[in-house]
Amino acid sequence: MSNEALGLGKMISQLSSTAPSVKLDSSPLRMEFLRRKLKFIQDTMKEQGVDMWITFSREGNEDPLAHDLRFSDLTWRSAAIIEQNGKRTAIVGSLESETVRQEKFYDEIIGYGSEGAAPKLRDFVKKRKPQKIAVNKSHDEGAADGLTSGMETYLRAALKDYAKRLVSAEDLAIALRARLVPGEVELVKKAIRECENIYDSLEEMIKPGKKDKEVHEFAHKLLKEKKLSPAWAIDRCPSVLVGNNPMSHVGYFGAKIKRGDFVKLDFGVKYEGYCSDIQRNYFVGPGLVPKTVQRMFDTAREANNAALSVLKPGLPGYKVDEAGRRLIVRGGFPEYKHALGHALGRSTHEIGPLLGPRWPNRYGRQGEKAVQKDMVFTIEPSVTSKLGTCNLEQDVLVTSKGYEELSKPQEALIQVG
Amino acid sequence: MSNEALGLGKMISQLSSTAPSVKLDSSPLRMEFLRRKLKFIQDTMKEQGVDMWITFSREGNEDPLAHDLRFSDLTWRSAAIIEQNGKRTAIVGSLESETVRQEKFYDEIIGYGSEGAAPKLRDFVKKRKPQKIAVNKSHDEGAADGLTSGMETYLRAALKDYAKRLVSAEDLAIALRARLVPGEVELVKKAIRECENIYDSLEEMIKPGKKDKEVHEFAHKLLKEKKLSPAWAIDRCPSVLVGNNPMSHVGYFGAKIKRGDFVKLDFGVKYEGYCSDIQRNYFVGPGLVPKTVQRMFDTAREANNAALSVLKPGLPGYKVDEAGRRLIVRGGFPEYKHALGHALGRSTHEIGPLLGPRWPNRYGRQGEKAVQKDMVFTIEPSVTSKLGTCNLEQDVLVTSKGYEELSKPQEALIQVG
Numbered sequence: 001m002s003n004e005a006l007g008l009g010k011m012i013s014q015l016s017s018t019a020p021s022v023k024l025d026s027s028p029l030r031m032e033f034l035r036r037k038l039k040f041i042q043d044t045m046k047e048q049g050v051d052m053w054i055t056f057s058r059e060g061n062e063d064p065l066a067h068d069l070r071f072s073d074l075t076w077r078s079a080a081i082i083e084q085n086g087k088r089t090a091i092v093g094s095l096e097s098e099t100v101r102q103e104k105f106y107d108e109i110i111g112y113g114s115e116g117a118a119p120k121l122r123d124f125v126k127k128r129k130p131q132k133i134a135v136n137k138s139h140d141e142g143a144a145d146g147l148t149s150g151m152e153t154y155l156r157a158a159l160k161d162y163a164k165r166l167v168s169a170e171d172l173a174i175a176l177r178a179r180l181v182p183g184e185v186e187l188v189k190k191a192i193r194e195c196e197n198i199y200d201s202l203e204e205m206i207k208p209g210k211k212d213k214e215v216h217e218f219a220h221k222l223l224k225e226k227k228l229s230p231a232w233a234i235d236r237c238p239s240v241l242v243g244n245n246p247m248s249h250v251g252y253f254g255a256k257i258k259r260g261d262f263v264k265l266d267f268g269v270k271y272e273g274y275c276s277d278i279q280r281n282y283f284v285g286p287g288l289v290p291k292t293v294q295r296m297f298d299t300a301r302e303a304n305n306a307a308l309s310v311l312k313p314g315l316p317g318y319k320v321d322e323a324g325r326r327l328i329v330r331g332g333f334p335e336y337k338h339a340l341g342h343a344l345g346r347s348t349h350e351i352g353p354l355l356g357p358r359w360p361n362r363y364g365r366q367g368e369k370a371v372q373k374d375m376v377f378t379i380e381p382s383v384t385s386k387l388g389t390c391n392l393e394q395d396v397l398v399t400s401k402g403y404e405e406l407s408k409p410q411e412a413l414i415q416v417g
Numbered sequence: 418m419s420n421e422a423l424g425l426g427k428m429i430s431q432l433s434s435t436a437p438s439v440k441l442d443s444s445p446l447r448m449e450f451l452r453r454k455l456k457f458i459q460d461t462m463k464e465q466g467v468d469m470w471i472t473f474s475r476e477g478n479e480d481p482l483a484h485d486l487r488f489s490d491l492t493w494r495s496a497a498i499i500e501q502n503g504k505r506t507a508i509v510g511s512l513e514s515e516t517v518r519q520e521k522f523y524d525e526i527i528g529y530g531s532e533g534a535a536p537k538l539r540d541f542v543k544k545r546k547p548q549k550i551a552v553n554k555s556h557d558e559g560a561a562d563g564l565t566s567g568m569e570t571y572l573r574a575a576l577k578d579y580a581k582r583l584v585s586a587e588d589l590a591i592a593l594r595a596r597l598v599p600g601e602v603e604l605v606k607k608a609i610r611e612c613e614n615i616y617d618s619l620e621e622m623i624k625p626g627k628k629d630k631e632v633h634e635f636a637h638k639l640l641k642e643k644k645l646s647p648a649w650a651i652d653r654c655p656s657v658l659v660g661n662n663p664m665s666h667v668g669y670f671g672a673k674i675k676r677g678d679f680v681k682l683d684f685g686v687k688y689e690g691y692c693s694d695i696q697r698n699y700f701v702g703p704g705l706v707p708k709t710v711q712r713m714f715d716t717a718r719e720a721n722n723a724a725l726s727v728l729k730p731g732l733p734g735y736k737v738d739e740a741g742r743r744l745i746v747r748g749g750f751p752e753y754k755h756a757l758g759h760a761l762g763r764s765t766h767e768i769g770p771l772l773g774p775r776w777p778n779r780y781g782r783q784g785e786k787a788v789q790k791d792m793v794f795t796i797e798p799s800v801t802s803k804l805g806t807c808n809l810e811q812d813v814l815v816t817s818k819g820y821e822e823l824s825k826p827q828e829a830l831i832q833v834g
């Protein structure tokens with residue numbers, strides 16, 4: 001594979017010994033990722049007839065894609081422009097021309113002074129006469145919605161008549177963030193492996209008399225020992241739910257584990273900037289697993305399998321959700337109040353097609369988008385009874401023909417205690 | 418002082434032994450800061466006739482103020498509402514009601530389901546009948562411009578007729594971020610002290626034969642040893658400029674220090690989430706300081722002093738800039754291409770009045786805003802000649818009568834080598 005030829009494997013293996021966030025940013029590896037993704041972006045631009053993509057950012061509320069585009073930590077209004085032919089131009093405050101030059105990604109850097117960004121931005125666009133200019137505005141996706149209210153007003157005034165040609169860059173942002181190149185998939189796999197290892201070590205802590213808080217804090221101890229970060233807000237990662245504590249994005253409720261409890265953990269690890277997101281389900285024995293708990297588990301397993309059986313490129317996300325949701329409702333359990341799964345990458349909740357229901361007021365059109373090859377998704381339909389919520393969240397990669405399981409699927413309840 | 422009565426001093430002294438970012442967020446100290454700042458916010462709301470302030474955020478591009486408002490890391494569209502009477506209401510996805518409850522800041526938490534955020538948001542506003550609703554949109558200030566294009570469209574549709582009553586919350590954001598309570602000033606002082614200590618240790622590295630890169634990396638080594646973070650992007654902090662390398666936001670240009678060089682460093686440390694920002698200026702001896710270098714230094718010192726002599730609450734920022742700028746131009750040096758100073762706090766470039774020129778296309782109306790008591794500013798007019806750029810950046814606190822120097826002002830060139 002060409003990533004071997006480029007020594008990507010070696011670069012990745014060297015990463016493990018470096019400090020997490022800082023080094024990766026400046027590494028040749030991240031630059032290599034970006035160069036490969038540029039092709040995804042250009043392909044999407046061609047498909048949609050987009051002539052140029054402007055990411056317009058400033059300090060204080062930086063565009064979430066600025067970092068991916070090697071355009072971060074700039075002070076004044078700054079435009080990162082990618083044209084359909086792949087050319088990259090930066091328009092920045094003149095004190096930061098050299099800053100961007102040192103990033104080695106932009107072909108041309110245009111500095112401005114006390115006149116502000118507008119004149120050079122307008123000149124650039126006028127020369128190109130684009131029919132469609134994509135900007136980071138999106139109804140459904142936070143990370144594709146980086147253009148702020150004040151910046152949009154400024155940009156529209158700067159572009160004058162061309163402001164009528166602005167379109168959403170949502171699909172370009174998805175190409176950049178959710179379509180993973182092989183080296184990125186390797187990092188997600190490492191994040192998954194580390195998460196699973198911590199899960200294994202955590203097991204001893206899940207037993208009668210222990211508090212949910214102790215399990216939560218033990219996971220942090222293990223993270224610290226391994227110099228790893230959680231995949232989402234540390235006060236909610238892992239989320240430890242005991243018995244019928246309601247499903248919530250919290251670290252714990254303050255319950256004590258006792259015999260006969262159903263326990264569920266939701267946990268993820270960030271490895272060199274890439275995330276994992278896995279749930280595990282336990283029964284605190286000894287003793288027979290109650291029938292209701294076993295039926296929750298079996299239904300959840302079947303729902304995951306039903307979703308996986310349809311997962312492939314080209315299918316709209318809502319159909320994957322539907323496969324799992326229908327099975328759960330038919331089993332007599334309530335409909336879960338969230339999506340069956342989401343893209344996974346640099347963020348735990350990565351932008352992309354949502355494997356979610358058609359609830360336009362909540363999810364907009366996220367579920368209408370088609371699943372694409374090279375995206376990683378979580379599969380996590382919930383089955384709730386009065387004994388708790390069972391969720392066998394696993395992480396899978398979409399391949400040309402279907403999918404590949406990246407995390408080990410949970411095939412049986414873990415009996416602990 | 419009342420912060421002693423509350424044990425704030427003790428809380429702050431305990432902080433030094435804790436991990437930087439994580440602990441502070443959940444600490445009683447940060448909650449205490451926020452409760453005190455709520456008063457500043459309410460006062461500003463009354464002055465401006467604002468009935469409620471809505472911070473409307475979601476994951477992927479979180480509002481920069483969400484963290485301050487104990488409202489961070491929420492998944493779905495979430496509204497943090499502060500009313501003029503001080504009441505706090507959160508409208509969030511129902512899986513995150515408990516998450517926000519655990520933050521202990523909101524009086525009422527309203528969860529929503531598959532219907533999305535709009536109905537509950539509209540009901541809330543309709544009941545209150547506000548004349549003015551402040552939202553985070555700002556022409557001039559990034560951190561006060563957290564409402565994104567897609568979120569604004571959603572909010573306007575949700576509020577229907579009330580959307581006509583939206584105004585900018587810029588001054589509320591400034592009250593929250595730039596007006597520091599005494600405990601915060603203590604943390605800024607600690608950040609300054611740590612920065613000055615590292616500067617002292619760095620001096621031995623600035624000598625003939627050393628590269629700018631080595632000085633930059635030595636600062637990182639010292640930061641690491643002290644478990645401190647830089648106050649801005651690590652690849653640009655410190656910025657080491659040798660001789661006539663042009664003023665830029667970069668770490669270094671790749672120069673070697675030699676006898677007779679003028680050298681300038683720009684460096685800041687983050688301490689428990691609060692920033693310092695200081696420049697120091699060196700002459701590489703032995704030998705007499707050239708007259709031009711000495712004149713740059715003397716002019717820079719006089720420009721700082723001229724700015725400080727007018728600095729007091731109520732004065733528009735541009736007048737402070739003018740005092741320093743005029744002196745430099747009269748001295749025959751070129752006008753510097755930036756602002757004389759900026760607010761300092763949780764961010765290095767904090768929002769607030771700008772001590773900057775009236776360049777509307779670059780700075781909007783930031784320089785028109787009046788300096789306020791309890792704000793910390795940098796004072797940093799630049800004096801440039803063909804031998805380099807001299808800048809005696811120092812940090813000062815605005816008091817009721819004038820100012821207090823927080824960092825040690827540089828009174829003479831530091832002769833090294």
